[in-house]
Structure formats: C-alpha cells, structure tokens
Amino acid sequence: MRSSLRYIEVLPSPALAPYVQCFWALTGQAAPGQAYRVLPDGCLDILVDLNGGAPRLQVIGAMREAGVVPLPAEVCSVGIRFRPGGAPPFLRLPLHELTGGHLSLDALWPREAREWEERLQEAVGLPERLRLLEALLLRRLAEDRPEGALLHAVGLIHATRGQVPLRTLEAVMAVSPRQFERRFQTQVGLTPKVLCRIARVRHAVALLGAQPGLPGAHLALEAGYYDQAHLVREFRALMGLTPGAYAREQAGDGFVQSSPGSGI
Structure with missing residues (x-):
C-alpha cells in the first residue's frame, strides 16, 4: 500500500501572528513501516x-x-x-526545560487541557478543529507580550540564515553575553548558537531541494559553510544523515512537511 499522507499549514489570525508560525494538520494512510524525519526548526509545538x-x-x-x-x-x-520566542505568553515556563522532550498539556494547563480535549473530540473535520485551536489559544493569550529585542534577534538569525555574529545579537539585546544567552535560552529553548546552526542547515536543505544536482562544494559555499567537510559534519549532526543520504530519502516517501499545502 502506498502512502496517502497529506500535510497542510494554515496561517494564524493577525492577533496570533506574532506568536504562532502556523496551525498544521497531518492526515491520511501511511505505508507499512513508514516513518518520517522531523527537521529541527527552533519552534515549539x-x-x-x-x-x-x-x-x-x-x-x-x-x-x-x-x-x-x-x-x-x-x-x-x-x-x-x-x-521561536513566541510561546512564553502562553506557557509561562522556562522553555529550555522542554528542549528535546515533550510534556502532556494537562501538566501545564490542568483545567484548560480537559476542555481542549473535549471540544476537539466533538469538532467535526479539520477546518473546524483548526478554527477551534485558534479560538482556544486566543483565550489563553496573556497581556504580556514577547520581548521585542529578543524577537528582533531571532528575526536576524532567520534573515541571515544563521550567518549573524553573536556579538551583533548581544548588541540588539543590549545585555552582557552571559545574560543574552540565558534569556535567549529561557524564551526560545535553544542557545542562539544552536538556532544559528539550525537556520544554516535548513538553508542547505532548501538549496538541496531546489537544486538536487548541486555539487557538494557549491552547496557548502552557497549555504555558508567553510567547505564541504564542514557541511557534511553539520548536516549529519543536525539531520542525522549526510546530504546525499537525505536527498535519497527524499526521493522515496520523503519528508511529509517538505511541500505543505497552503490551506484546507
């Protein structure tokens, strides 16, 4: 049996756009034994x-x-x-405590989680469930807003595809290097250096997807690595396999989030 998975993303309303990258859904039938590779992106879900x-x-x-x-x-x-940096107004805990792991929502929101479960079970169809998630999240939005300087620092990391010097980010935050790293890790869940590495390797992934035949040395140069060996080391460390092995994996069932639809 072939896989018939469908992955979609829906943009949030303007009120949630500063915090939420998207609402998403994955539905369908998986092929026997199918798995998928979830790429690091600096986000919390x-x-x-x-x-x-x-x-x-x-x-x-x-x-x-x-x-x-x-x-x-x-x-x-x-x-x-x-x-990255958008979850603190909702979760109210140091995000590095969740890095690389997961936690049942009722451990954080005992009353709200029960209501979410009941209402999601009653909802019919993906459009209704995604609208419900947005409505429930809006009710949870606290009055305090994400730190503007931190979000600016995160934006610089993404805009430069991880090529921004840390001292530039420290200047944006106007704090000492130690304070900057501690605040960043608390509100994003990752150190700024790790988020830069992730942004750079995701740029390499995008280039590999757009130009599958791009020679490794050219891919490394365009993605901002010192050389091909540096690219391969970082790719293997963050993605779990080499660029070539990743490209071959994509030629099969691929990664279900590679080509999302725009909506439902």
Missing part, C-alpha cells in the same frame, strides 16, 4: 493526536537535531507551531 479515542495533547519542545517518527496506519494529527 502543541501536538494533538486524534488517532482514535480521546484526543491526546502534548507540548513538544524545540529540537536540537532531527528525529525520526514512526507512523500508525491511520494518521490524524493537528497542531500549533509557535515561532
């Missing part, structure tokens, strides 16, 4: 597993490296993907 029975909600912390997730035969999951 709330995952809602709807594969039979009552919905199960988990907070998935920012990832330092890719993870390979086995899929059940029938897949039905929806989620909220927070921007």
Whole structure:
C-alpha cells in the first residue's frame, strides 16, 4: 500500500501572528513501516493526536537535531507551531526545560487541557478543529507580550540564515553575553548558537531541494559553510544523515512537511 499522507499549514489570525508560525494538520494512510524525519526548526509545538479515542495533547519542545517518527496506519494529527520566542505568553515556563522532550498539556494547563480535549473530540473535520485551536489559544493569550529585542534577534538569525555574529545579537539585546544567552535560552529553548546552526542547515536543505544536482562544494559555499567537510559534519549532526543520504530519502516517501499545502 502506498502512502496517502497529506500535510497542510494554515496561517494564524493577525492577533496570533506574532506568536504562532502556523496551525498544521497531518492526515491520511501511511505505508507499512513508514516513518518520517522531523527537521529541527527552533519552534515549539502543541501536538494533538486524534488517532482514535480521546484526543491526546502534548507540548513538544524545540529540537536540537532531527528525529525520526514512526507512523500508525491511520494518521490524524493537528497542531500549533509557535515561532521561536513566541510561546512564553502562553506557557509561562522556562522553555529550555522542554528542549528535546515533550510534556502532556494537562501538566501545564490542568483545567484548560480537559476542555481542549473535549471540544476537539466533538469538532467535526479539520477546518473546524483548526478554527477551534485558534479560538482556544486566543483565550489563553496573556497581556504580556514577547520581548521585542529578543524577537528582533531571532528575526536576524532567520534573515541571515544563521550567518549573524553573536556579538551583533548581544548588541540588539543590549545585555552582557552571559545574560543574552540565558534569556535567549529561557524564551526560545535553544542557545542562539544552536538556532544559528539550525537556520544554516535548513538553508542547505532548501538549496538541496531546489537544486538536487548541486555539487557538494557549491552547496557548502552557497549555504555558508567553510567547505564541504564542514557541511557534511553539520548536516549529519543536525539531520542525522549526510546530504546525499537525505536527498535519497527524499526521493522515496520523503519528508511529509517538505511541500505543505497552503490551506484546507
């Protein structure tokens, strides 16, 4: 049986856009034994597993490296993907405590999590469930806003594809290097250096997808690495395999988030 998975992303409303990158859904039938590679992106997700029975909600912390997730035969999951630095007004805990791990949502929101589970179970169809997630999240929005200087620093990392010097980011935050790293890690879940590495390797992934035949040395140069050996080391450390092996994996079932639809 061939895989019939469908992955979509839906943009948030303007009120949530500073915090949320997208709402997403993954549905369909997986091929026997199929798994997919989840790439690190610096984001934190709330995952809602709807594969039979009552919905199960988990907070998935920012990832330092890719993870390979086995899929059940029938897949039905929806989620909220927070921007790096966008989750603190909702979760109210140091985000580095969640990095590389997950936590049941009811451990953070005992009353709200029960309501989310009940209402998501009653909702019919993906559009209604995604609209419901947005409405419930808006109710949870605190009055305090993300730190503007920190979000500016995160924006510089993404705009430069990880090529911004740390001293430039420290100047944006107007704090000492130690304070900068501590505040960044608390509000993003990763150190600024790790987020830069992730931004750079994701740029390499995008280049590899757009130009599959690009020679390794040219890929390394365009992605901002010293040389091809540097690219291969970083790619293997963050993605779990070499650029060539990743390209071959994409030629098969691929990564379900590689080509998202724009909506439902």
